[in-house]
Amino acid sequence: MRAEEQEHVIEVTDLRRVYGGGFEAVRGIDFSVRRGEVFALLGTNGAGKTSTVELLEGLAAPAGGRVRVLGHDPHTERAAVRPRTGVMLQEGGFPSELTVAETTRMWAGCVSGARPAGEALERVGLSGKAHTRVKQLSGGERRRLDLALALLGEPEVLFLDEPTTGLDAEGRRATWDLVRELRDGGTTVLLTTHYLEEAESLADRLAILHRGRIAATGTPAEVTATQPSRISFELPEGYFVGDLPPLGELGVGGHETDGRTVRLRTRELQRAATALLVWADRAGVELRGLDVRSASLEEAFLQIAEHASGTAAAGATETVTATATAMESEGYAA
Numbered sequence: 001m002r003a004e005e006q007e008h009v010i011e012v013t014d015l016r017r018v019y020g021g022g023f024e025a026v027r028g029i030d031f032s033v034r035r036g037e038v039f040a041l042l043g044t045n046g047a048g049k050t051s052t053v054e055l056l057e058g059l060a061a062p063a064g065g066r067v068r069v070l071g072h073d074p075h076t077e078r079a080a081v082r083p084r085t086g087v088m089l090q091e092g093g094f095p096s097e098l099t100v101a102e103t104t105r106m107w108a109g110c111v112s113g114a115r116p117a118g119e120a121l122e123r124v125g126l127s128g129k130a131h132t133r134v135k136q137l138s139g140g141e142r143r144r145l146d147l148a149l150a151l152l153g154e155p156e157v158l159f160l161d162e163p164t165t166g167l168d169a170e171g172r173r174a175t176w177d178l179v180r181e182l183r184d185g186g187t188t189v190l191l192t193t194h195y196l197e198e199a200e201s202l203a204d205r206l207a208i209l210h211r212g213r214i215a216a217t218g219t220p221a222e223v224t225a226t227q228p229s230r231i232s233f234e235l236p237e238g239y240f241v242g243d244l245p246p247l248g249e250l251g252v253g254g255h256e257t258d259g260r261t262v263r264l265r266t267r268e269l270q271r272a273a274t275a276l277l278v279w280a281d282r283a284g285v286e287l288r289g290l291d292v293r294s295a296s297l298e299e300a301f302l303q304i305a306e307h308a309s310g311t312a313a314a315g316a317t318e319t320v321t322a323t324a325t326a327m328e329s330e331g332y333a334a
């Protein structure tokens with residue numbers, strides 16, 4: 001790996017965000033993103049994803065901890081960071097009477113060294129809508145316009161807050177392709193998403209946020225590997241669970257039955273599946289509906305969120321009595 005690829009372009013340490021009234025939306029999180037990586041922030045509604053991204057973008061000051069983007073504090077050294085980053089917020093909020101081309105040109109006027117408007121629109125597949133008024137765009141087309149504007153300055157770091165919300169399957173895939181293309185060109189991308197498939201397919205690494213804390217982080221495969229694999233099948237006629245080989249010896253950590261359907265959970269998938277198939281073969285029976293699968297990111301996400309809910313229940317209503325210096329300074333106070 002080249003030295004510049006190891007460079008952390010985003011570094012977050014014990015980051016906290018407190019809103020007016022003392023609500024702590026981000027409760028001390030740590031992560032870093034290397035140059036050229038796609039990093040996804042996942043989380044349930046209200047987990048703190050947007051609150052975190054806004055701190056990375058320098059839109060607000062943290063209540064505690066430290067954030068560095070390209071080696072600078074994005075809030076106090078905004079002038080050094082802003083020209084090198086592209087931001088796609090959840091709500092673009094453009095004047096709805098302007099056309100797509102006018103909006104793009106207007107935005108380009110605020111960006112130093114902006115690429116031509118036509119090129120940015122071409123990149124996101126909006127060239128055909130250049131003369132359409134923004135108010136006449138579909139939700140998905142607006143998201144693509146947001147993305148075109150974020151790309152105008154050819155940013156080194158791109159922040160995408162739910163970039164594919166409202167896009168149809170084709171639009172979503174086109175956006176994924178574009179993100180991969182940007183990553184391959186060396187752009188660092190931090191995105192938030194509700195779509196686990198999106199994170200699984202795009203992210204080099206991810207963090208699952210839950211109630212302002214990181215509940216799990218790693219590559220999609222590492223996060224998924226924290227969950228057991230599953231085997232399900234129908235018990236053959238005349239057989240009971242007790243007739244199966246001893247489940248504990250197969251590395252099966254738990255099982256459920258639903259009528260004749262048996263579901264096993266195991267961290268030793270190959271051993272458990274092999275023993276089961278050998279048993280069925282020797283008994284001369286068919287395991288109907290046999291389904292053997294590793295955990296998906298979705299299962300990992302649901303398990304982690306559920307577990308974190310249980311352990312965080314006591315702290316769910318936690319607020320902090322923030323000091324005035326820790327409070328938001330940019331109109332976020334309630």
Ligand SMILES: Nc1ncnc2c1ncn2[C@@H]1O[C@H](COP(=O)(O)OP(=O)(O)OP(=O)(O)O)[C@@H](O)[C@H]1O
Nearest residue numbers: 019023025043044045046047048049050051052332
């Ligand atoms: N301006 C604000 N004032 C007070 N609380 C806020 C403010 N903005 C957000 N919050 C609260 O902070 C928490 C985190 O919100 P945030 O928007 O960061 O979550 P999110 O993970 O992006 O959620 P979603 O997936 O729903 O977009 C929520 O409980 C939200 O209600």
